Amino acid sequence: MLEKSPSIRVLDLLIRGKPDLLDVDLHHLSYVKAPGKVWPKDARPLRKLRFLDLSFTKITKLKDLPTNLQVLHLRGYDADRVPQSITKLTNLRHLYVDGSALSKIQSIGQQTELQELESFIARRGQGFMIRELKNMREFTGRLCIRGIENIRSKDEAMEARLMDKKHVGALVIEGKRVPKFALEGLQPHTNIQELTIKFFQEQDFPDWVCPDNLVNLLQVNLESYHFLSTIPPLGHLPLLKLLTLRKLPSVKHVNGTSFGGFPSLEEFKLHSMEKWEEWTEPDAAAHAYGSSLFLGHLRKLHLAYCPSLRRFPHLPCLSALKELKISKPGSWILALPACSQVLSSLITLAVEYCNHNVVMSAQQFKSLENIKLIKSEGLRLADGFQYFGKLRSARVEGRPQLLSAITTSVSVGFGQDCCVAHDEKQQQEASLLTHLRADDSLMYGDYFRTVGKLPSLRNLTICNESNGTNFSVKQELWFQQQNSLEHLCIQGFHALQRLPSFLVTMLSIKILELHGLHGLQSIPDNALPLTFQEFNINNCTSCLSTRVSKDGADWPYVAHVPYIRVNGTTVQNL
Structure with missing residues (x-):
């Protein structure tokens, strides 16, 4: 039938149902039935076709x-199924092929009208070398070049003529x-x-x-440089908004003046720079292009x-900062509690694997909505958890001493407004907190007194190992205060032998999840x-899995729940 349809402009053979026959609605065009495993012997009658999607067909x-195709989708086709005649499609502008298949297309440089190429892998051999990019001047989007290790000289690399490709927006260069x-x-x-x-x-x-x-650069990502010791002066790029430096193990010192002042930077990510010790203060000349603030727009x-950092x-001066995520920090974090201007503007804070003794006040975080504290034994609050006035989501895991008692001499360093003795404070609540995830350290010590009632709490996850076989009376009383709770997840309490009794009285709970409770044998x-x-x-x-199945002994006790799922299998869906 396709041979008799020379007016077709769009043909989509993406098979979702029947493997051998697909009905295609072509909107204002004619109704077409096309075989799902057979392609016409002669495609010339489809000379007006511009868009063809054969992804995941058979x-x-x-x-x-x-x-005359301009757009071709061949997702799901391996190299053996992609025809070499694809290089004859001289009008093709967009080609979507899996990377493994794309790397086997010989002489792809003949497609000079291509506007984007997800991945070009430079190889040795006629039709696969970097020079295939020479005449492809119409790139307008992202160009990713891999296999750089196969380029043998600067002159060979220059044959790609990247400087002529003035419409390329994003360039990725990588290789082994x-x-x-x-x-x-x-x-x-x-x-x-x-x-x-x-x-x-x-x-x-x-x-x-x-x-x-590189005056127009908005984003830079430098990753996996084993020998690089000096970072280029990226802070002098006037428009740079996002910078990522990752896995630079040889960098020890960064000269703040030559590195620059980052007048437009909004997002800065630094990861796995284990030997980095020093980042010196930039002088006024480093604040390029008239900006007087170092990292003045960093969010x-x-x-x-x-x-080692x-x-x-200028840490205290990052007044625009809204999100701070820290993992395994150096001693620079000891200066953070004194940066009141920074802390008061933060909306998101995440600290992981911090062993430095850092004491802060919850009342310093006047705008904080999201907090994550993971395995940070040295991090403590000088006041109670309930003093996070705008907090909406919290995750606290790794047995941190977050709420352990702080001596008066330490507390007074935050001033009278932040750290007055608990018995002189009016009881407050984290009234906006809706999501809380904590490990079993929430169940012990001073947490209940300091956390208290959370009137907006909707979603609570308690996780990690615990030796307790049941919830104590104090713990159950705390749970009963959370009368807005709708979703409760109990995870990883390997010794827990019975469900808490408060469940039957908490009519607000709609969803209960039990994960990794190896001591729980039944549902009473x-x-x-x-x-x-x-x-x-x-x-x-x-x-337990057997007892809550439809033929199990506990089925009468759970059958009233409309939706039941056990180990990924839906048991009931009413």
Whole structure:
């Protein structure tokens, strides 16, 4: 039938149901039935076809394609099923093929009208070398070049003519090893806005990696540079908004003046720079292009696995900062409690693996809505958890001493407004908190007195191992205060032998999830109230899984719950 349809403009053979026959609605065009495994022997009658999607179809012999195609989707096709005749589609502008298949298309450079190429893998051999990119000047989106280790000289790299591709918006350069001579020959046009370079294996960059040649850059990602010791002056890029530095193990010192002042930077991510010790203060000249503030527009700062960093320049002055995520920090974090202006503007705070003794006041975080504290033994609050006035979501795990008692001498350092003795305070509540995830340390010590009632709490997850076989009276009383709770998840309490009795009285709870409760053998009668809507059991004892099945001994006690799921299998869905 396709051979008799020369007027078709759009044909989509994505098979979702029947493998051999698909009805295609072509909107204002004619109604077409096309075989799902057979392609026409002669595609010339489809000469007006511009868009063709054959993704995940089962056509085994795909040979000639309509010559005037502009958009072609071949997702799910391996290299053996993609026809080499694809290079004859000289009008093709968009090609969507899986990376493994794309790398096997020989002489793809003949498709000079292509506007984007998800991945070009440079290889040795005719039709696969970097020179295939030479005449492809119409790129307008993202160009990703891999296999840089196969380029043998700067002159060979220059054959790609990247400087002529003035419409490329984003450039990715990577390989198992990126030598300096290859990178020297891959200088992009000055219009480039996003640049990613991975696995560069030299101590310093080519000369073109400088502000004068990259004046329009908005995003930079440098990753996996084993030998690089000096970071280029990225802080002098006037428009740079997002910078990611990841896995730079040889960087020890950063000169703040030469690195620059980042006049437009909004998001800064630094990860796995284990030897980085010093970032010196920039002088006034580093504040490029008239900006008087160092990192004055920074909204998101992520510092992960930089354990040797002693100081972060101008930390107290980052008044625009809204999100701070820290993991395994250096001693620079000791200065954070004194940065009241920074803390008061934060909306999101995440601290992981912090062993430094850091004491802060919840009342310093006047805007904080989200907090995550993971395995941070040294982090403490000088006042109660309830003093996070705008907190909406909290995750506290790893047995932190977050709410342990703080001596008066330490507390007074925050001033009378923040740290008055508990018995002189009017009881407050974290009235906006809706989501809380905590480990079993929530169940012990001073947490109940300091956390108190959470009037807006909707979702609560208690996780990690505990030796307790049941909930204590105090703990159950605390749960009963949370009368807005709708979703409760109890996870990883391996020794827990019975469900808490408060469940039957808390009619607000609609969803109960039990994960990894290896000591729980059964569900007693009347344990689950009639108001329950969902009951989910996963990775508990096989005995429990059997007892809550429809033929199990506990089925009468759970059958009133409309939706029941056990180990990923839906048992009931009413």
